[in-house]
Amino acid sequence: MSIHLELRSYRGGDRHRHDYSQILLPMRGAMRLDVEGHHSVVSSNCVAIIPRDHEHDFEPSRDCSMLILDVEASAFAGEAAPALLRDALPSLTRVEPWLWRMFRQLGAEVEAGACQASDAARLALAGLQLVEPSALPRPLSRAESRVLGLTRDASAGSVAEMARTAGLGQSRFHALFRVTTGQSPKQMQLGRLFDEAADKLATTALPVSEIAYELGYQNASSFNRQFKRRFGLTPSEFRAASRSGGPG
Template sequence: MTASSADSHLSFRRYRSAGFCHAHDHAQIVLPCQGTLEMEVGGRGGRVDAAVAAFVLPGEVHCQRAEGDNRFLIVDCAGGEGAGAPDERMLERLGRRTFLPMTPAVRRLLDFITLTAGNADGGGRNLDGLARHWTPLLLDTLMAEPARPASRLHALLARLEAAPERPWTVEVMARTAGLSASRLHALFREELDQTPQAYVASLRLARVMDQLASTTLPIAQIAYQSGYADQSALTRALRRAVGLTPAAYRRQHGRGQ
């Protein structure tokens, strides 16, 4: 069943260094969960990363390749009158822009969808049910023009996304962003509705849940590589966030479960 004749469809994908090109008869949104994806869409080159998403028009030839560990949420939009189908106005505006900013609103939606899906590729959850409910909202959010010029946090957020395991104290984050600690807190509250420390913690947990679901690495190693002092610290953080220990989360969401 293709997205042109059915409701919208969500899937998590990883890409390899061997690039490939193709086209399909439905619109597609590419959202960054981890890593960087080099894309060429209709002859226009760009990069999907922590700060940028991509929109592909129906029938538009696009090529992609990625290096290193990566993971992207792919939204295959319904065609015709299917649930979540973009209308002509959306196709025109989004297709004209192609590479779209990951505004705080878009990032919050992506984080919610990822966590609801179990943060695993498929995860045994009904991703198509999520698509029916969230694709229209996602399209509307992508359509919204940024309310103001590029955020002062843009470069910092990209660095946090790339290496959340680093010892990101408030002082280090403020210095990286060229801001005072108080101004950093104010911008995080204004744009992301959370503190800098909470944002870093959410990035670390997202990485942990991805590795628990998609690898067999020892939990202690995952904890260390994700910036936790030890496995006990990770266990406390994950239990507070989702009510599960790392071992229980892996049993529930690991591949093949």
């Protein structure tokens, strides 16, 4: 096995490690991933990398389905590996919508038996060459550095407060935020909000309505709709899946 591609459905996890790197592309549902203390929620429009020899565990949603590539170092035979695989640390990277549609189509063809797994693996790796790593390819301006610093501060406050802290008008702040992060401030805040929600659902017995109120929602129904839009399942379904246990 230098490259092995497979579409897998998950019901539960167990802590383990591999002597190869693993690439996860979610086709349906979501997965709460723990790679040696690095916690993330793997969901639509992103790719997760688990480097070789990294112990990991996961909690999938009930309908979780992943396009998985198991990749040995020898797979590239002197060719350049995708930038995402050159770092020895686990990562979770957003994928451009047009490229994500390609991965979804590839997964659908594998599931339908319309594409050989070996051919699909090479196509997937070619697509991963187009995924930009998180690091910016040029030095940051001072304003961009201030903006990027605020993205690392979970207590940075509202968008207006972040703009004031950065010493920028809101329109300029929004523009620089997109340049430095590839997303809007609102998208970043929602991502953090729902990652926190997923963690509370998986690790506490708090009612869904109470979690919604704690995160600033005036009613649980709005929270439920947005949570399902992001993860593909309701908060209650996510909680049930995270506690279902069993082998993966």
